[in-house]
Amino acid sequence: MTSSLRAIAQSITLAAALAVASILPAQAAGKTSFKVGYTIYVGFMPMGYMKESGILKKWADKYGIEIEMLAVNDYVGSINQFIAGDLDAVGVAGMDALTMPAAGGVDTSIFLITDYSNGNDVLMSKSATSVADLKGQDVYLVEYSVSHYLLNRALVMNGLSGVGEVKTINISDADIAAAYLANPDMQNAAAWKPMSADMLAGSTQSKVLFDSAQIPGEIMDVFIGNTQVLKDNPAFGKALTGAWYETLAALKAGGAEAKPVNDYMASALGTDEAGLKTQIDTTFFFYTPAEAATFLTDAKTGIIMDDIRKFSFDRGLFGQGATSVDAIGIELADGTVLGDPANIKLRIDASYARLGAEGGL
Known part of the structure; x- marks a missing residue:
C-alpha cells in the first residue's frame, strides 16, 4: 500500500467514476477474457502460483474463458486500474474497497475473501x-x-x-x-x-x-469485482474462485503437496522458508470455501463493516459530497443494507464461496 489513499481517492471525481461505471455493463456482456491484478502481499501470493502452475488456466478452460493474472507494482495504482475498467478484479484490503471504488461511484462486489491479518x-x-x-x-x-x-x-x-x-x-x-x-x-x-x-x-x-x-477479521483482504461484470459473467467468478481454493487446499495440506506453493510464495516475497512462515503464521487464511462463506455471512462481519464505514466517514474518505455515514450503501451477504439502500456501491457476495462449499464450482 502506497502514499495517502485519501489524496488518490479524492482525485477521482464522482462524475468520472460514474462515467466508467456506465460504460462497463455494455463491455461486460459476453466477455470471454478477463484481467485480475494483485500486489505483493502474503495473502495474495497464491494468485501468482495459480498462474505459474497452470491451475488458473485449467479452471479458465473449464468455463471456456481466459484469465490473465497480473502482478502490479503499485497498490493504489492497481485499484485505479480497476476503477478505470482495465482490471476486472483486484486484490485489496476490505476498507479500501469501500473508500476508493465504492466511494468513487463504482458498484463493487467483494466476491472472494482470501484472509485476514492476524498479527501482520x-x-x-x-x-x-x-x-x-x-x-x-x-x-x-x-x-x-x-x-x-x-x-x-x-x-x-x-x-x-x-x-x-x-x-x-x-x-x-x-x-x-x-x-x-x-x-x-x-x-x-x-x-x-x-x-x-x-x-x-x-x-x-x-x-x-x-x-x-x-481485532480478528477486521483487516480483511479480498478480491473485488465490478458488480455488473460479475453479474454478466458468472463463469469468471467461478473459475477464479475454483482455482483459488484448489491452490489453498495444497497449501493447507502441507508437506510435499504444499512445497511448490510455499517455494513460489517465498521467492515472490523475497524471503526464505522461515521468513514465509513468519508471515503465514500471522495471516488467517480461509482455506476452504465453507470457512469463507461462514465468515462472509456472519453477523460479526456486518459489525466490522459498520466500524469500517464509520471510521472512513470520520476521516473524510467518502469524499466532500458525503454529508452522512449513510451516504454509501453497503449490502451485506444476507441482503441487509448499511447506509443508503438507494445508493448501494459495495456488496458482500458470498454466492461463490457457497457454490464452492456445496461442490457447485
Whole structure:
C-alpha cells in the first residue's frame, strides 16, 4: 500500500467514476477474457502460483474463458486500474474497497475473501510502553490505510477517543521501514509485514503495543469485482474462485503437496522458508470455501463493516459530497443494507464461496 489513499481517492471525481461505471455493463456482456491484478502481499501470493502452475488456466478452460493474472507494482495504482475498467478484479484490503471504488461511484462486489491479518499489522514504539502512552505523540504510518484504522482501534480499545489523541504523520510504505530504523526521532509507527517485521528486527528497543490479532477479521483482504461484470459473467467468478481454493487446499495440506506453493510464495516475497512462515503464521487464511462463506455471512462481519464505514466517514474518505455515514450503501451477504439502500456501491457476495462449499464450482 502506497502514499495517502485519501489524496488518490479524492482525485477521482464522482462524475468520472460514474462515467466508467456506465460504460462497463455494455463491455461486460459476453466477455470471454478477463484481467485480475494483485500486489505483493502474503495473502495474495497464491494468485501468482495459480498462474505459474497452470491451475488458473485449467479452471479458465473449464468455463471456456481466459484469465490473465497480473502482478502490479503499485497498490493504489492497481485499484485505479480497476476503477478505470482495465482490471476486472483486484486484490485489496476490505476498507479500501469501500473508500476508493465504492466511494468513487463504482458498484463493487467483494466476491472472494482470501484472509485476514492476524498479527501482520503492528503498532510499535521505541519508547512507549502502552498504547495510552501515545497520547499527544507523533505516529508515522500510511495515512488513511489499514494502519490508520489499526491505530484508531488500538487507541479506542485502550481508553482514548481515537486518532485525534495523537498526531499522525504520513509516510509511504516504501519508506517507512528504512526511516524508522535510521531516524531516532521517529519513535512510533504502524505498518504491516514485511515492513513491520523488518522494523522490529532492526530496532532492539522497539516494542509491539498492539497488533491486528487483537481485532480478528477486521483487516480483511479480498478480491473485488465490478458488480455488473460479475453479474454478466458468472463463469469468471467461478473459475477464479475454483482455482483459488484448489491452490489453498495444497497449501493447507502441507508437506510435499504444499512445497511448490510455499517455494513460489517465498521467492515472490523475497524471503526464505522461515521468513514465509513468519508471515503465514500471522495471516488467517480461509482455506476452504465453507470457512469463507461462514465468515462472509456472519453477523460479526456486518459489525466490522459498520466500524469500517464509520471510521472512513470520520476521516473524510467518502469524499466532500458525503454529508452522512449513510451516504454509501453497503449490502451485506444476507441482503441487509448499511447506509443508503438507494445508493448501494459495495456488496458482500458470498454466492461463490457457497457454490464452492456445496461442490457447485
